[in-house]
Amino acid sequence: MSTAPQSREVVVEMQGVDRLTLAHVWEKMRAGVQLEGPETYLGRTMADHPEHFHLFENMELFGPDQDAGQGPGEENPFAHLTFHFVVASQVFHQNPPEAEVFYRMRLRQGDDRHDVMHMMINVFQRHLAWAAQHAGPDGQAHFDLRAYGQTLKTLWPLKTKKLWERLGYDVPPPSKKSAKNTGRTR
Numbered sequence: 001m002s003t004a005p006q007s008r009e010v011v012v013e014m015q016g017v018d019r020l021t022l023a024h025v026w027e028k029m030r031a032g033v034q035l036e037g038p039e040t041y042l043g044r045t046m047a048d049h050p051e052h053f054h055l056f057e058n059m060e061l062f063g064p065d066q067d068a069g070q071g072p073g074e075e076n077p078f079a080h081l082t083f084h085f086v087v088a089s090q091v092f093h094q095n096p097p098e099a100e101v102f103y104r105m106r107l108r109q110g111d112d113r114h115d116v117m118h119m120m121i122n123v124f125q126r127h128l129a130w131a132a133q134h135a136g137p138d139g140q141a142h143f144d145l146r147a148y149g150q151t152l153k154t155l156w157p158l159k160t161k162k163l164w165e166r167l168g169y170d171v172p173p174p175s176k177k178s179a180k181n182t183g184r185t186r
Contacts, residue, residue: 017042017082023059041088045081048114052077087120096149098156105156115175122167123151 025039026046035043046056055077090099099120106116127148135141155163164172 017078017085019059019078022046022056022078022081026056026059038085038089038092041092042081042085045084045088048084049077049081052081083121083124084117087117087124090120090124096145096152098149098152102152102156109160111160112175118173119155119163119167120152123155124148126167127151 021042025035025042028035028039029043029046046052087099090096091103092100094100102120103113103116106119107113111119128143131141131143155166158166161172
């Protein structure tokens, strides 16, 4: 019997935004067709990421499980869009209710809408990681939507710099506003 600690790999599987759906929404946007329902916030997410337009133009080149050719240390753009979509859906459907309030309160404080999405993605990913790390012996993870909502509620009144500090950043990440001024995007 070994007394060495067992290494346990945590794998979180999340239904990503389907590439066919991305291609369909992109074509509708290019043709000037009105987006409806969830397509609306997916289209807005895509429009907010001009650095990925070349990928949207060539969706047929990627297989369903193929990455987008990102380099080491770079985030998969399809995973990034999925997180944007999930958080936008939370705001739109007010599930949890604190998601919509957090979004509205941060905009009222003057934060850029895209930056608010990144704040929420950061909090969501932390709760997702916690759930995965604390999965039961059967491997089932439970995402605590109420705890996630409470975290958002705790953070929404903070000044922007203080909020990012609370999330572990010494300096707030470059904002979408500042990225526009420097030509950088995220």
